[in-house]
Amino acid sequence: MIPVFDGHNDFLMRLLREPARRAALWLEGTGEGHLDLPRMRAGGFAGGFFAVYVPSPVPHDAPDFDAMLRNPPYAVPLPEPVPYTDALEVAVAEIGHLLWMERTGTLAICRSVAEIRAAMAAGKIAAVLHMEGAEAILPDLDALHVWHAAGLRSLGPVWSRPTAFGHGVPFAYPSSPDTGDGLTEAGKRLVRECNALKIMLDLSHLNEKGFDDIAAMSDAPLVATHSNAHAVSPHSRNLTDRQLAVIRDSDGMVGLNYAVGFLRPDGVGETFTGWDPVLRHLDHLIGILGEDRVGLGSDFDGATVPADLGDVAGLPRLLAALRDHGFGAALVEKLAFRNWLAVLERTWGV
Known part of the structure; x- marks a missing residue:
């Protein structure tokens, strides 16, 4: 079975919502959501980026978000910024859950590619601690050093809402x-400090001007951990051909997002059967970025995914679809895990 190293998941948010059930949700596997340890092992999921994500409060008069996504066109207003103290409480709790997962002996928090390879060889899930939105960091950046000491090696300055550092792209x-x-x-100081600490910067939720600002000043490969091609599906969360070319020229990478609303050309946020939208995005991404700069960035436990994938146990079906599409064995391995390890080596230097 080909191992898969994945660019993004939101499993820690599930544990945040049901902390008393975390042993069942992680170790035993209840069949809920997309991820748990038994299904990861069944699907060949070897590791990936585990996101620390702070949900936005939902106002009592908020529109039905899911209904909007099922009926394009739509423009969901950006949520209000999240206060630092609120974000800090959530971030500490989610990182605490990841540290608990490590204490079970089934997962290792990895700070280098050598550690990722060692965890994979030992049969442990190789986890990269990622922060999706930097609300748990103040502009003085002291907290960035705290999180780095705790193992943070990847950070997105924004989710799809404003922060002290920049502006997220709306849905x-x-x-x-x-x-x-x-x-x-x-935000510019944050970029410079992340470069100094060798923390990978994730461009996935940034708007275009923020993307360009990082591209102009960062000395690291440009990476979007879970984004798709705007030319295939013109969603605000997807990357234009110009942005893809900028990522290519930095020797960076894009991880394909499985969220159906970003995959489908019609933008409808409902699942589908078959693999055509997935393959169209991969063909387009590879056509611009090349075979060495594309991977997988599932958004498991944070999005609706294609029906034929279902959950993490469906990864062998996805890889079989890539082979049936004409991708050779070497390219499938690059997409599954090798490209991620290579870009992390280029970014971290270890």
């Missing part, structure tokens, strides 16, 4: 990703 279809201002001065 909108059809829409350009050019939706607002770029990085703040604090």
